[in-house]
Amino acid sequence: MSVNDRGSIKWTAMMMPEHIELLKQTWQEQERKQKPIIDEQKQEEINLKLQMAVKNELTIDLKYFLNHDFYKAKGKVVSIDRQNRYIKVAGQYLPIESIIDAWID
Incomplete structure (x- = not known):
């Protein structure tokens, strides 16, 4: 968790469940790893x-x-x-x- 994440987590208590789900999906997509290229x-x-x-x-x-x-x-x-x-x-x-x-x- 970075310093910037603290602000978005703080505000999730006032968000609608749909917005929270979209925020979670965005975080998961950012954490996705890429398959290395095998020669x-x-x-x-x-x-x-x-x-x-x-x-x-x-x-x-x-x-x-x-x-x-x-x-x-x-x-x-x-x-x-x-x-x-x-x-x-x-x-x-x-x-x-x-x-x-x-x-x-």
Whole structure:
């Protein structure tokens, strides 16, 4: 919370519920994160690690971007569906495009 937020929070007590909701939505939009651009070399590195994890049944750590935020998943890769562009790891289905980094334990 910045110094300027204090004034708007102070006035929310006198606002209509619709205005408060619009103010909350504005704050959330300002906090949205942008997906980093992954170059071809990094994408190839991620693909190699995924293939190695599947082939050797290794545990992998994945960092992915979904719904304007960053998340991590850890586990064994159950399957890679290249046709539908999804990967199944630790009970989650992740879009392959959302993966931004990978580490093998």
